[in-house]
Amino acid sequence: MLLPEQTKEKPMTTAEIGTSEQVLRVVDGFGRPRPSERIEESVMQMRGVQVFYGDYQAVRDVDLTIARREITAFIGPSGCGKSTLLRSFNRMNDLIPGARVVGEVSYHGIDIYGHDVDPIEVRRRVGMVFQKPNPFPKSIYDNIAYGPRVLGYTKKELDDIVEQSLVRAALWDEVKDKLDTGGMALSGGQQQRLCIARCIAVNPDVILMDEPCASLDPIATSKIEDLMHELAREYTIVIVTHNMQQAARVSDRTAFFTAELDEQGVRYGRLVEAGPTRDIFMTPQDQRTADYISGRFG
Numbered sequence: 482m483l484l485p486e487q488t489k490e491k492p493m494t495t496a497e498i499g500t501s502e503q504v505l506r507v508v509d510g511f512g513r514p515r516p517s518e519r520i521e522e523s524v525m526q527m528r529g530v531q532v533f534y535g536d537y538q539a540v541r542d543v544d545l546t547i548a549r550r551e552i553t554a555f556i557g558p559s560g561c562g563k564s565t566l567l568r569s570f571n572r573m574n575d576l577i578p579g580a581r582v583v584g585e586v587s588y589h590g591i592d593i594y595g596h597d598v599d600p601i602e603v604r605r606r607v608g609m610v611f612q613k614p615n616p617f618p619k620s621i622y623d624n625i626a627y628g629p630r631v632l633g634y635t636k637k638e639l640d641d642i643v644e645q646s647l648v649r650a651a652l653w654d655e656v657k658d659k660l661d662t663g664g665m666a667l668s669g670g671q672q673q674r675l676c677i678a679r680c681i682a683v684n685p686d687v688i689l690m691d692e693p694c695a696s697l698d699p700i701a702t703s704k705i706e707d708l709m710h711e712l713a714r715e716y717t718i719v720i721v722t723h724n725m726q727q728a729a730r731v732s733d734r735t736a737f738f739t740a741e742l743d744e745q746g747v748r749y750g751r752l753v754e755a756g757p758t759r760d761i762f763m764t765p766q767d768q769r770t771a772d773y774i775s776g777r778f779g
């Protein structure tokens with residue numbers, strides 16, 4: 482089944498002035514507009530999602546909506562299932578032996594685990610960037626041309642796609658004179674932007690990022706954060722982060738997960754609450770969120 486293509490008109494945003502409180506300064510610092518309480522337009526949805534690794538149930542009962550052209554941050558303690566859920570959004574869990582997703586994960590209303598949906602097509606629409614930059618052992622050019630070449634573009638088209646993707650990933654100026662150099666020879670921050678460019682090159686709709694700045698220094702991190710804001714004009718982004726300041730700085734919405742013990746004393750992950758980032762940080766509805774935020778954002 483063909484998944485619907487997305488159009489790419491660009492909505493403009495206006496900054497909103499916040500209060501003087503520290504968190505709000507962070508939240509407002511980048512001038513993201515305040516998202517509406519209700520999600521107007523969703524791109525992906527989870528309903529009753531449970532994820533198993535063999536007999537072990539890692540995640541229980543997640544209902545979550547991802548808003549279009551917004552940045553949604555997943556936060557929560559280690560082992561609560563953030564990466565597991567992120568991988569469920571593009572069927573990356575299919576590649577892990579024993580992993581199984583129950584419930585519904587839909588993309589523009591289509592169940593991506595449906596029997597007639599091609600997982601490769603899902604991963605093209607819903608791309609992924611990992612914690613550790615993972616360029617292919619190929620030239621910068623070929624790292625980006627790899628996907629589009631498989632899709633059958635001509636050399637001229639590939640040249641354009643490579644340039645456009647690098648421009649969008651804010652890397653073009655740094656590498657335009659050395660496209661034949663190996664991607665592994667770039668700095669960590671450049672490699673991560675190369676991986677983002679590679680993801681963009683196949684024209685995705687959603688970009689999943691699992692702690693994309695975890696291995697980067699503050700300057701490279703800040704470049705990636707700026708880039709995320711640029712990208713959110715055209716793409717829908719879901720980011721896992723351990724850094725509360727980062728979640729507050731970059732995201733429009735935040736989903737807080739935690740790990741709890743079941744009746745047998747086995748840990749499982751669950752979603753506690755999700756909403757506009759400012760609300761989750763300033764007026765969390767659940768005590769577990771309040772405790773986590775205040776502990777991490779003191």
Ligand SMILES: Nc1ncnc2c1ncn2[C@@H]1O[C@H](COP(=O)(O)OP(=O)(O)OP(=O)(O)O)[C@@H](O)[C@H]1O
Nearest residue numbers: 534539557558559560561562563564565566577750
């Ligand atoms: N490939 C796997 N096989 C078996 N169990 C796994 C696998 N990957 C994750 N798990 C388990 O699933 C649970 C959730 O793991 P996951 O990696 O999604 O957590 P996380 O929230 O991303 O943690 P972290 O913040 O440390 O990255 C953990 O108990 C973990 O041990």
Ligand SMILES: [Mg+2]
Nearest residue numbers: 563564565721
């Ligand atoms: Mg993880």
